[in-house]
Amino acid sequence: SRTANRLTVVRGSARCPTAAAAAAARDGRSKSKWMGVVGLEVHAQLCSNSKLFSGSRVQFSAPPNALVSFLDASLPGTLPVLNKHCVEAAVMTGLALNCTINKKSMFDRKHYFYADLPVGYQITQQRCPIAINGNLAYSLYVGRNRNHMIPKLVRIQQIQLEQDSGRSLHDDARSQTLIDLNRAGIGLMEIVMKPDMCCGDEAAAAVRELQLILQTLGTCHGNMAEGQLRVDANVSVHQHGRPYGVRAEVKNINSPRFLARAIDYEIQRQIDILENGGKILNETRAFDYKTGQTISLRDKEGKQDYRFMPEPNLPPLAIFDNETLSSNVNPQQVVNIDHIRELLPELPDAKRKRLVEKYGILAEHSFTLVNEDGLVQFFETVLEQTEANPKKVIGWILNDFLALLKQNNLSVNQSPITPPALAELLTLLEKGFISSSAAKQVFVELWEGEGKSAVQIVEQKELGLIQDHRKLEQICQRVIEDHPSEVSEIQQGNWKVLNKLIGQVQRATHGRAAPTVVKFILEKKLS
Ligand SMILES: Nc1ncnc2c1ncn2[C@@H]1O[C@H](COP(=O)(O)OP(=O)(O)OP(=O)(O)O)[C@@H](O)[C@H]1O
Ligand SMILES: [Mg+2]
Ligand SMILES: [Mg+2]
Structure with a gap:
């Protein structure tokens, strides 16, 4: 069955060493020769009171289109003004993920046409992002009871600042699409990971760790159900020693559990196709959590041309450290990497x-x-x-x-x-x-x-243990007098019966007698 195969192959991947041997032994060579390759792109909404390039407030569950400035609505003549707080949050995140912070980064326009993007392009950092070359350490729990921990590392390719888009709300009853621009222009970090993972469990564990780090830093609330952290999973399969295969991209997954399921499904789907002589398309897919399957949205084969170009209305973003900060700039006006490093909390x-x-x-x-x-x-x-x-x-x-x-x-x-x-x-x-x-x-x-x-x-409630020696002696004496047959048994050498007397003392005190003291008194009295 598909499920059985999926487990075999995912666990059988040589890059998931723990289960590989067992799976290979169980299934022979043919099914375990494929290895999954997974790279994630994580979109994290930056914690900030206002949007990335406009002064509109950021707030969840506001009435539709209540938080839209002229810039967010793309009125001609409006200009972007970069939110310093968002830059600081991205730098802090980069430092926490062991990235190099680029002292000079650039903004680009990425063009595509969609109803919730009225200006026709997204401002993002394509060529020169704010942070590069980092890594994220996480732990994978494996084994039957998930009590065996394997430390893992995934490299971070880059972190880029970009704008979120608006939202399209489809009203099927009236066959209309309504646009809410409250989300348009909210600051995002796109955290791009290298394809260093091999299965759903690894990806889910990495995302959980990332989520915890962002929450600890306070740079993103990280609530996946509310869309503050959205994951695109790039998945391909290949054979050992061969180049990586063509990747399919499963978009916008909003829980670690679904992420794991989507990836494992996708790996098995691709293996099935390749085993049957088919070809993997470089396409965008979605995960249907009801059926547990991924479905094709659009193929990238005819490569969408984003027509990247430098954003002319934003100068290069300059970031400083103690060394490069000259005495004639106001420290309040600039972002200082060393200053932010000092603010890093314990991760x-x-x-x-x-x-x-x-x-x-x-x-x-x-x-x-x-x-x-x-x-x-x-x-x-x-x-x-x-x-x-x-x-x-x-x-x-x-x-x-x-x-x-x-x-x-x-x-x-x-x-x-x-x-x-x-x-x-x-x-x-x-x-x-x-x-x-x-x-x-x-x-x-x-x-x-x-x-x-x-x-x-x-x-x-009189719950304290009775420590009073005289009081305990009186109680023990009474118990001895009330249990002559037990006493004679003990005196004939059957000391096991002592426990019965101790039990009687506890009964008389509602469990409040100090057990060691009771034992000591009874032994003394009976020997
Ligand atoms: N062969 C592969 N198999 C699986 N994942 C891959 C493979 N090659 C690259 N990736 C992953 O694909 C992702 C590429 O992300 P990137 O943002 O660079 O490009 P993109 O997906 O084309 O752009 P967009 O931001 O428009 O989605 C990275 O996470 C990378 O690790
Ligand atoms: Mg990307
Ligand atoms: Mg992508």
């Missing part, structure tokens, strides 16, 4: 490594922490304020805290439990003032949040 990869090294937690736990907005900070604030050790704390954060957040569909900063409250609870547990079952109970009470602290809850 997800560095953060994960630091968490593992500093606190001794598992690598996969560091991924979960970093993936959840605000969770690392929560974890570290708890650690600063508690005496419990990090390995215990991570368990509570990931199993109890995160589970309740997900159940209630809340983000970390909407949590009813604050870091100091959890820290206090875990200290009580660590010091042996409460049992772990009592701790779970306190945790739930904290979550329900009547503003009481862990200590107050423990006191009011």
Whole structure:
């Protein structure tokens, strides 16, 4: 079947080494000789209050055509003015992706005709983009339980600044197309990756990591469902040692999961064609998430001529660093690479490594922490304020805290439990003032949040372990008196029965007796 083949071939690709051997053994040579080649173009909407070349506001879900300046509507006589904040965001993204920032980049006009592009061209950076030659490190989880991590790297060819287009809304009932220009002119970064990936899983993992980096930088919100991050997947197949095949481009995929499915489908489609003596077309395709297939939109064979030309209304974009910044320019007026480098936050990869090294937690736990907005900070604030050790704390954060957040569909900063409250609870547990079952109970009470602290809850609900030696002795004495047959068994040497008596003491104290103390008292009394 197609599905079976697809799995074989994608996993069997020699560039996905983990599964290659197994797949080859299962299927013989003929199916595993093909390798997928994948290169992504990612369009990321820049976080900015205004558009790339006009002062129109950027806002989602505004009424159609409410955010359109004369320039966005392409009125004659209007001129583009570059938004400095967008340039800074692109430079910061370039630095985070280990790119070289071009001190001089250029804007070009790329011509094509579409109803949502009234001027007839898009301003983009074709010949000389703002950033080049970077890379993105990401991790691929493989294996049956996805618990084996393989570090991967994809090269970044370039990052270019460009404008977004408007949107066409098709009204089938009236067979009309309506145009909304709110999106027209919003700043985009096109992040172009080299064809270094080989399957859907790799592409999805790379995009997730990119998304996290952009969100950490604050240069793009990265919400794929809202179209802030859109991915075009270029896919081809070839045989080992042979030149790359012709690529098809699957446009505008808006989730990592669909990206993976679209790519794996496309690889198998191309293999099927080639195995049957056919030819791959250099075409643009779309992914239909309902059927899980890619479908042809238009072929590029008759190569669309974009008639690139320099944008005459924008001078070359000059960017400075400390060395090139001369004393006669106002630093407020220019973009300084060194200044932006200083503002770079700790990136997800560095953060994960630091968490593992500093606190001794598992690598996969560091991924979960970093993936959840605000969770690392929560974890570290708890650690600063508690005496419990990090390995215990991570368990509570990931199993109890995160589970309740997900159940209630809340983000970390909407949590009813604050870091100091959890820290206090875990200290009580660590010091042996409460049992772990009592701790779970306190945790739930904290979550329900009547503003009481862990200590107050423990006191009011009498959840504290009974440490008082005299009181415990009295209870143990009573249990001994009430269980003569067990006592005589123990005295005949059957010490296993002691557990039964310990259980009775716990029953009498509702689980609040310190177990080691109880054992010590009973042993002393019975020996
Ligand atoms: N043989 C190939 N197989 C798969 N991907 C490829 C192959 N050759 C190039 N690519 C990928 O195709 C993409 C080319 O993007 P680029 O922006 O340079 O050109 P384009 O797709 O022609 O332009 P446009 O921006 O108009 O879509 C890159 O992501 C690159 O990695
Ligand atoms: Mg491109
Ligand atoms: Mg493309």
